[in-house]
Amino acid sequence: MIPLLLILIPLLSGLAVFFLKDATTSKALALGSSVITLALSLMAVSSKGVLHYDASWLPGLGGRFTLMQDGMGKMLGLLTAISFPVVFAATFKNTYQKPAAFYGLMLLTQAGLLGVFLAADALLFYFFWELALIPVYFLCSIWGGEKRIAVTFKFFIYTFIGSLLMLVGILFVYAHTADHSFALQSFYNVQLTGKQQAYVFALFFIAFAIKMPIFPLHTWQPDAYEQAPTATTMILSGVMVKMGLFAVIRWVLPMVPGAVKGHALFVIILSVIGMVYASLIAIKQDDIKRLIAYSSIAHIGLMCAAIFTQNQIGLEGVMIQMFNHGINVIGLWIVADVIEQQLGTRKFSELGGLAQKAPTLAILLVVMALANVALPLTNAFVGEFLLFNGLFQYNIWIAAVAGISIILSAVYTLNMIQKIFYGNTVEKTNNAVEIDFNVQVVLSVLVVMVLVMGVYPQPMIDLTKDTVNAIFAHR
Amino acid sequence: MNAIIVSALLGVVMMFSGIFFKNKSIIKHIAAGCLLLLLGANLLQHYEIFIIKIDTHNLLRFEKMGIFFNTITIVATLIYVLLSGKDIENTGVHVAEYFALLFFILCGVSILTSFNGLLMLFLGIEIMSIPLYILTGTDKRNLKSNEAALKYFLMGSFSTGIMLMGITLIYGGSGNFQIGQAVVSSAAGTVPNASFLEVAGLLLLFSAMCFKVSAAPFHFWTPDVYDGAPSVFTSFMATIVKVTGFYAFIRLFENQNELLGPTWKIILSFVIIATLLVGNITAVFQQSVKRMLAYSSIAQAGFMLFGLYTSNDLSKEGLLLYSAAYCLATIGIFAVLIKMKDYTLDGFNGLAKTQPVLAFTATVCLMSLAGIPLTAGFFAKYYMLASVVKAGGSLWIVIVAVLFAAVSVYYYFRVIQAMYFKEGEAETTEITQSFKVGLVFVAILIVLIGALPSVLLNYFYF
Numbered sequence: 001m002i003p004l005l006l007i008l009i010p011l012l013s014g015l016a017v018f019f020l021k022d023a024t025t026s027k028a029l030a031l032g033s034s035v036i037t038l039a040l041s042l043m044a045v046s047s048k049g050v051l052h053y054d055a056s057w058l059p060g061l062g063g064r065f066t067l068m069q070d071g072m073g074k075m076l077g078l079l080t081a082i083s084f085p086v087v088f089a090a091t092f093k094n095t096y097q098k099p100a101a102f103y104g105l106m107l108l109t110q111a112g113l114l115g116v117f118l119a120a121d122a123l124l125f126y127f128f129w130e131l132a133l134i135p136v137y138f139l140c141s142i143w144g145g146e147k148r149i150a151v152t153f154k155f156f157i158y159t160f161i162g163s164l165l166m167l168v169g170i171l172f173v174y175a176h177t178a179d180h181s182f183a184l185q186s187f188y189n190v191q192l193t194g195k196q197q198a199y200v201f202a203l204f205f206i207a208f209a210i211k212m213p214i215f216p217l218h219t220w221q222p223d224a225y226e227q228a229p230t231a232t233t234m235i236l237s238g239v240m241v242k243m244g245l246f247a248v249i250r251w252v253l254p255m256v257p258g259a260v261k262g263h264a265l266f267v268i269i270l271s272v273i274g275m276v277y278a279s280l281i282a283i284k285q286d287d288i289k290r291l292i293a294y295s296s297i298a299h300i301g302l303m304c305a306a307i308f309t310q311n312q313i314g315l316e317g318v319m320i321q322m323f324n325h326g327i328n329v330i331g332l333w334i335v336a337d338v339i340e341q342q343l344g345t346r347k348f349s350e351l352g353g354l355a356q357k358a359p360t361l362a363i364l365l366v367v368m369a370l371a372n373v374a375l376p377l378t379n380a381f382v383g384e385f386l387l388f389n390g391l392f393q394y395n396i397w398i399a400a401v402a403g404i405s406i407i408l409s410a411v412y413t414l415n416m417i418q419k420i421f422y423g424n425t426v427e428k429t430n431n432a433v434e435i436d437f438n439v440q441v442v443l444s445v446l447v448v449m450v451l452v453m454g455v456y457p458q459p460m461i462d463l464t465k466d467t468v469n470a471i472f473a474h475r
Numbered sequence: 476m477n478a479i480i481v482s483a484l485l486g487v488v489m490m491f492s493g494i495f496f497k498n499k500s501i502i503k504h505i506a507a508g509c510l511l512l513l514l515g516a517n518l519l520q521h522y523e524i525f526i527i528k529i530d531t532h533n534l535l536r537f538e539k540m541g542i543f544f545n546t547i548t549i550v551a552t553l554i555y556v557l558l559s560g561k562d563i564e565n566t567g568v569h570v571a572e573y574f575a576l577l578f579f580i581l582c583g584v585s586i587l588t589s590f591n592g593l594l595m596l597f598l599g600i601e602i603m604s605i606p607l608y609i610l611t612g613t614d615k616r617n618l619k620s621n622e623a624a625l626k627y628f629l630m631g632s633f634s635t636g637i638m639l640m641g642i643t644l645i646y647g648g649s650g651n652f653q654i655g656q657a658v659v660s661s662a663a664g665t666v667p668n669a670s671f672l673e674v675a676g677l678l679l680l681f682s683a684m685c686f687k688v689s690a691a692p693f694h695f696w697t698p699d700v701y702d703g704a705p706s707v708f709t710s711f712m713a714t715i716v717k718v719t720g721f722y723a724f725i726r727l728f729e730n731q732n733e734l735l736g737p738t739w740k741i742i743l744s745f746v747i748i749a750t751l752l753v754g755n756i757t758a759v760f761q762q763s764v765k766r767m768l769a770y771s772s773i774a775q776a777g778f779m780l781f782g783l784y785t786s787n788d789l790s791k792e793g794l795l796l797y798s799a800a801y802c803l804a805t806i807g808i809f810a811v812l813i814k815m816k817d818y819t820l821d822g823f824n825g826l827a828k829t830q831p832v833l834a835f836t837a838t839v840c841l842m843s844l845a846g847i848p849l850t851a852g853f854f855a856k857y858y859m860l861a862s863v864v865k866a867g868g869s870l871w872i873v874i875v876a877v878l879f880a881a882v883s884v885y886y887y888f889r890v891i892q893a894m895y896f897k898e899g900e901a902e903t904t905e906i907t908q909s910f911k912v913g914l915v916f917v918a919i920l921i922v923l924i925g926a927l928p929s930v931l932l933n934y935f936y937f
Binding site for chain 2: 059131174
């Protein structure tokens with residue numbers, strides 16, 4: 001029952017918010033609904049075993065409304081459920097035109113995301129995959145920056161082409177299942193020849209690679225992150241990019257193991273190229289949002305490479321790092337949003353000396369930034385250590401090249417801190433003040449999570465262990 | 476049988492109602508009532524109750540699917556009359572006649588869903604087409620409408636001529652009006668032996684039918700006619716008439732694969748790709764939404780042709796679903812379009828601010844046309860593609876089709892962008908409350924079919 005409620009609560013409250021007139025009420029309802037979702041999600045995490053929900057949906061077609069929440073589903077459900085209240089609370093003072101529609105669409109996005117992470121039926125998965133996209137399209141196009149319409153459209157067309165190809169892939173596999181059903185298990189048990197596996201792999205993987213994004217399909221991402229309203233960007237980079245990684249682990253790895261093995265080196269090389277390339281571009285950025293966007297490409301590239309190493313330690317790293325990256329990147333976006341809201345600029349060249357004016361913000365950001373560099377004692381260290389370990393076992397040379405991106409990430413992250421917070425104050429930062437209380441609380445919560453997960457990551461590893469084991473048992 | 480007789484009679488009734496009632500809006504209500512009657516008569520046939528028993532000498536063959544298809548077209552017409560009835564009144568003075576012509580078209584539709592032989596096919600096509608030529612030209616003072624009517628009439632007669640030539644050749648080759656008789660007569664196991672005349676006749680028939688459903692390369696009349704005709708009749712032409720054309724097309728060519736041989740698939744895939752290409756790519760460059768919808772209807776035809784390509788049970792269900800989804804969405808979007816003062820894309824700028832209900836329902840319709848999940852259009856496209864995958868083999872044509880579906884998102888979403896994201900004061904004619912209610916009803920239907928298509932299809936299987 002919990003999986004169903006996890007989708008229904010954001011869906012229904014999202015629809016309800018649409019009919020509200022008042023800004024404060026819609027904010028309060030959105031926050032309240034997301035807190036309830038968080039509580040439910042914590043209940044799911046604390047419960048033992050795999051949670052199921054099953055109902056009849058399309059009897060003629062063989063599609064059922066099946067939800068399943070295993071370790072990975074619980075972990076990503078938790079990430080989604082944490083992200084939304086955090087985002088709502090951190091941006092509580094932001095004002096939007098038509099606030100009811102904004103918060104309604106945000107909650108619908110949450111419903112779509114949770115649906116993607118919980119669906120255990122290929123057709124249902126496809127439905128939610130698209131449904132997570134449509135509200136985001138409207139969010140970015142209505143409330144985004146100056147070039148929002150063209151940029152969001154590029155993002156939309158990119159992902160839509162990917163998902164249509166995935167639909168063809170789903171249809172193809174469906175036609176080859178023994179019992180003509182879209183169920184996850186039937187897809188796992190499907191018998192395909194090597195050539196067919198290669199087709200299916202290509203059709204699915206393009207969709208997921210666009211979503212992650214993997215070099216060279218990443219071109220939509222920096223623009224979309226930059227132009228989207230920051231609250232949406234947080235969701236896009238904190239949670240939505242995990243859809244791609246999640247989908248590869250859930251649908252591709254067990255379904256076409258032969259093709260995964262065959263294409264592993266190719267995908268890993270692309271990912272590593274993307275990592276180094278994105279890191280180099282990040283160094284040259286003058287805009288906080290674009291810097292975080294490129295840094296995000298680099299981090300996702302590492303996770304994708306680790307998935308395709310196909311060893312246990314790499315996959316455990318991916319699980320824990322998906323969660324950690326979500327927390328860290330949302331923290332960075334919150335800081336970017338605070339600076340933009342207060343000072344009206346995101347450019348490093350127009351900032352400086354902010355630490356004198358807002359010391360609390362500086363301390364909190366430095367912790368988040370160090371987590372972005374994966375310093376020991378922060379959560380990302382544990383994840384990246386496992387990821388690199390996995391990559392190292394696969395191929396030492398590739399791991400060495402990928403390692404360059406760690407150094408580069410230190411370069412651009414520390415450079416960012418220095419330019420924003422240290423040095424002398426400039427015209428724009430002369431009148432800066434300390435951040436609001438709600439942002440302080442939210443950032444402190446995130447910082448505590450960063451440190452706790454950095455010191456004691458075992459619960460998260462244990463939580464997702466069943467998914468990892470199931471994948472290796474299936475091969 | 477019921478639908479054919481009742482629709483013809485009601486057409487006459489509508490004609491006379493113009494004499495007795497001078498008030499235009501009463502005529503609209505009579506038409507809606509008559510459509511309900513027609514629906515009832517058609518539903519009676521589901522339960523094998525006939526109003527009059529006539530021996531059709533095997534010229535007509537009634538099947539469940541055909542009767543179900545009739546139901547779809549009648550319901551679609553009813554929705555169309557309820558939504559756009561007021562605009563039909565405003566087109567000209569002879570309101571009763573317009574409604575009468577709609578009923579005669581429905582008579583043609585019900586013949587085309589039950590023909591059993593080329594003679595009845597020809598009759599059905601003509602009964603359906605001739606009232607359309609008149610309706611296209613109803614805006615007498617408008618030069619574009621006149622041009623469209625004349626163009627449609629000339630091109631239409633020309634294609635009818637081709638069709639008759641094809642029928643003649645087939646008759647000459649096989650000695651009867653049934654196509655595929657050669658297959659039946661040749662013994663099992665031997666290769667069917669179609670004569671040159673039959674093959675040539677079939678090709679001509681194929682071209683003529685392609686013309687009727689505006690498949691490339693026989694599509695050139697479509698944009699001009701759709702653009703020139705009064706918008707309210709374009710809506711009818713692009714929906715009910717078009718899907719009926721497809722129904723007849725598929726009924727004519729189903730189970731003919733043996734006779735036609737492997738070349739058939741090659742010709743057909745050429746036509747499908749060409750239709751998708753022409754429709755989608757040209758639609759991208761249109762500035763007028765009405766003309767864009769004309770090209771988009773060509774593009775949608777490309778998808779419906781998949782029903783012809785595979786002819787299995789999935790594609791039959793798919794055709795029914797596609798017809799319903801496409802009719803609903805197109806009637807909805809045209810109903811909004813008619814209310815606009817400016818048909819260009821810029822004319823839609825800022826509609827979400829001035830008329831939020833119209834903008835929202837138009838968005839649902841456009842998403843359905845684009846095939847976004849949770850709208851009826853998704854399952855329509857899904858069934859068509861699934862039928863090809865199920866038939867096995869040609870995965871490439873499916874991939875080409877979905878890439879064109881992605882192109883279609885581009886032009887459909889441009890309207891959404893204009894309505895929601897651009898600044899402007901979109902001007903509309905007066906919008907009544909009941910019109911809004913009707914539009915919301917259409918949107919709900921689209922989403923309902925999109926979430927649970929089995930509701931519609933279960934009814935088909937009972």
